[in-house]
Amino acid sequence: MTLATSAEVVLDHGTGAKLSQELIGEIVDLLGEAYLGEMEDSATLPLPGGRIAMTTDSFVVDPPFFGNGDIGKIAVCGTVNDLAVVGARPLYLTLGMIIEAGLPMERLRQVVTSVRDTALEAGVHVVCGDTKVVGRGEADKIFLNTAGVGVFEREPLRMRHVRPGDRVVLSGPIGNHTVHLLSIREGLGFETRVLSDCAPLNGMVDELLAAVPAGAVRSMRDVTRGGLAAVLHEYAAAVGRPVRFDQAALPVQFETRMATDMLGIDPIHTANEGCLALFVDPAAEADVLAALRAHRYGGHAVTIGEVGTDEGAGVFSRAEDGTAARVDELLGAELPRLC
Amino acid sequence: MTLATSAEVVLDHGTGAKLSQELIGEIVDLLGEAYLGEMEDSATLPLPGGRIAMTTDSFVVDPPFFGNGDIGKIAVCGTVNDLAVVGARPLYLTLGMIIEAGLPMERLRQVVTSVRDTALEAGVHVVCGDTKVVGRGEADKIFLNTAGVGVFEREPLRMRHVRPGDRVVLSGPIGNHTVHLLSIREGLGFETRVLSDCAPLNGMVDELLAAVPAGAVRSMRDVTRGGLAAVLHEYAAAVGRPVRFDQAALPVQFETRMATDMLGIDPIHTANEGCLALFVDPAAEADVLAALRAHRYGGHAVTIGEVGTDEGAGVFSRAEDGTAARVDELLGAELPRLC
Numbered sequence: 001m002t003l004a005t006s007a008e009v010v011l012d013h014g015t016g017a018k019l020s021q022e023l024i025g026e027i028v029d030l031l032g033e034a035y036l037g038e039m040e041d042s043a044t045l046p047l048p049g050g051r052i053a054m055t056t057d058s059f060v061v062d063p064p065f066f067g068n069g070d071i072g073k074i075a076v077c078g079t080v081n082d083l084a085v086v087g088a089r090p091l092y093l094t095l096g097m098i099i100e101a102g103l104p105m106e107r108l109r110q111v112v113t114s115v116r117d118t119a120l121e122a123g124v125h126v127v128c129g130d131t132k133v134v135g136r137g138e139a140d141k142i143f144l145n146t147a148g149v150g151v152f153e154r155e156p157l158r159m160r161h162v163r164p165g166d167r168v169v170l171s172g173p174i175g176n177h178t179v180h181l182l183s184i185r186e187g188l189g190f191e192t193r194v195l196s197d198c199a200p201l202n203g204m205v206d207e208l209l210a211a212v213p214a215g216a217v218r219s220m221r222d223v224t225r226g227g228l229a230a231v232l233h234e235y236a237a238a239v240g241r242p243v244r245f246d247q248a249a250l251p252v253q254f255e256t257r258m259a260t261d262m263l264g265i266d267p268i269h270t271a272n273e274g275c276l277a278l279f280v281d282p283a284a285e286a287d288v289l290a291a292l293r294a295h296r297y298g299g300h301a302v303t304i305g306e307v308g309t310d311e312g313a314g315v316f317s318r319a320e321d322g323t324a325a326r327v328d329e330l331l332g333a334e335l336p337r338l339c
Numbered sequence: 340m341t342l343a344t345s346a347e348v349v350l351d352h353g354t355g356a357k358l359s360q361e362l363i364g365e366i367v368d369l370l371g372e373a374y375l376g377e378m379e380d381s382a383t384l385p386l387p388g389g390r391i392a393m394t395t396d397s398f399v400v401d402p403p404f405f406g407n408g409d410i411g412k413i414a415v416c417g418t419v420n421d422l423a424v425v426g427a428r429p430l431y432l433t434l435g436m437i438i439e440a441g442l443p444m445e446r447l448r449q450v451v452t453s454v455r456d457t458a459l460e461a462g463v464h465v466v467c468g469d470t471k472v473v474g475r476g477e478a479d480k481i482f483l484n485t486a487g488v489g490v491f492e493r494e495p496l497r498m499r500h501v502r503p504g505d506r507v508v509l510s511g512p513i514g515n516h517t518v519h520l521l522s523i524r525e526g527l528g529f530e531t532r533v534l535s536d537c538a539p540l541n542g543m544v545d546e547l548l549a550a551v552p553a554g555a556v557r558s559m560r561d562v563t564r565g566g567l568a569a570v571l572h573e574y575a576a577a578v579g580r581p582v583r584f585d586q587a588a589l590p591v592q593f594e595t596r597m598a599t600d601m602l603g604i605d606p607i608h609t610a611n612e613g614c615l616a617l618f619v620d621p622a623a624e625a626d627v628l629a630a631l632r633a634h635r636y637g638g639h640a641v642t643i644g645e646v647g648t649d650e651g652a653g654v655f656s657r658a659e660d661g662t663a664a665r666v667d668e669l670l671g672a673e674l675p676r677l678c
Binding site: 010011012013018021041042043046047050052053054055056057058060062081082085094095096097098128130131134135139143147149156222225226229230234269329330331332336337 | 359382385389391393396397398421422427437467468469471472473477478488560561565568668670671
């Protein structure tokens with residue numbers, strides 16, 4: 001019984017014996033040139049001296065397979081993007097999988113293939129992995145974990161570099177990933193017109209940072225769980241200044257707005273998988289926008305607001321009539337398992 | 340509602356908003372000096388140049404809380420040991436948690452505290468983490484993932500360094516971890532007399548490698564999933580020589596043998612969390628045993644067999660009457676969720 005002949009994942013694929021070995025062997029084969037491990041207990045890897053970046057994320061996205069992606073793509077993008085936004089060049093990924101017994105083997109193949117394709121696009125290697133299988137009902141289909149290591153070839157970008165007056169730029173529309181997944185979950189019918197934005201953004205970040213003077217991009221975050229609101233609150237608190245944005249400037253696709261209105265949620269609270277919030281020196285704003293827009297993942301980049309020069313944290317939304325409303329930090333986003 | 344005031348984990352602890360932030364803040368507080376992150380998207384870390392080791396493991400142990408440990412301790416030991424056995428000095432760990440909504444907050448605290456204590460014992464730092472919460476019935480209490488980075492201050496140990504005639508040494512008894520957990524799961528009553536061997540072994544490995552000439556320890560593995568049988572099969576296949584061991588030499592605690600006999604399982608197929616199988620230059624065998632026995636985790640170290648000088652892979656068990664039996668590689672270990 002092998003990955004090729006077994007139609008679904010069984011508990012013994014996770015117990016460390018022969019079936020486990022076969023499963024792992026076929027996963028490594030599927031990863032192809034995206035894999036750089038050696039099948040020892042740890043991978044041994046060259047690394048330039050200096051400083052590294054490390055990050056990890058677990059992925060429990062529901063559904064794990066959706067219109068224009070799957071949990072494998074998200075797992076690579078999430079970790080690659082976390083490394084890229086601090087200014088590191090992503091190099092190595094680990095891949096941990098927790099699989100519910102009964103998962104069709106074809107689905108596992110799909111996940112690994114997505115990991116491979118996304119890793120190749122991002123220019124990173126999977127260097128080691130781990131596969132656990134739990135019984136039916138003990139997990140929900142498949143959970144992934146990726147940890148990543150990157151190297152710094154530039155000064156790290158840090159939240160504390162943000163200054164009063166800095167512009168806040170979004171690299172793309174918000175809300176699409178959330179609407180796409182909720183639409184599939186709830187049968188809303190938007191999923192063919194609103195696609196997930198899931199993408200590895202390290203290439204775009206690299207081109208951006210090469211195009212503008214060092215320090216012009218103070219800091220950035222990928223806008224994932226908690227949405228834009230959570231990111232802006234995090235920066236406002238860290239900098240001790242208000243962050244203000246124009247409601248009308250928010251890039252939200254028409255159908256996405258329809259869906260979020262219908263669902264009674266605000267796009268600023270939605271999770272995304274391919275959108276950056278950047279804090280930018282005002283003098284470099286035009287160059288940053290131009291560099292982002294030149295990349296296929298940044299075509300809709302836009303300035304949405306700025307960091308206030310007055311004291312006090314807080315996030316404020318400006319309406320078109322000029323009135324400002326405080327954006328509360330949600331206690332919980334009430335939208336679980338979007339990543 | 341905070342970790343201190345909420346009695347259990349709720350879905351909103353995982354959605355990236357305020358409750359998530361509070362949960363993460365309290366987890367970081369609990370980790371104390373075992374934490375070395377910066378609450379950015381990636382941790383930024385110094386690293387000597389040269390080569391690094393990287394590894395990852397997911398942990399789905401059932402039950403996650405047992406007599407002398409818990410999933411937090413296992414998650415640190417598993418990854419630290421995987422780095423140590425290739426000859427690397429473990430430095431940094433990532434910590435990913437997937438939590439089933441409804442987990443008592445006190446249990447989460449216990450896990451994080453165990454992570455902290457074990458990381459401090461092992462001399463490693465947690466540098467970043469991630470917390471996801473899924474609904475009731477979508478996971479089984481708590482799953483962890485740790486990825487680790489270590490540096491090489493010595494030549495990496497590799498399976499391919501093993502030579503015909505090398506001695507096979509076990510650093511401690513086998514079967515205890517498996518019997519401890521199965522006893523709790525099945526209510527067998529052995530769990531107070533048979534404790535899990537779960538331990539971070541990097542300290543012992545470091546003392547061992549410092550005590551013997553370079554190359555004397557060719558390669559080693561921690562004997563986890565799949566048990567001793569899987570490890571010996573892996574080496575026999577890699578080296579292309581038979582590996583033989585004496586049944587009577589296997590270190591198995593009396594009560595453990597009683598339990599495995601009762602359960603109809605062979606200790607060589609049981610998972611462990613604090614036992615090494617070492618392949619050793621015969622000239623250094625006595626020094627290796629002495630170095631291991633001098634450490635509190637290696638008091639029962641013993642030679643169990645050797646790598647044959649004849650051709651052909653395979654694992655063979657020798658009985659006291661001198662007869663040898665081929666040890667088959669199990670298709671599946673049929674004992675899921677022991678790590």
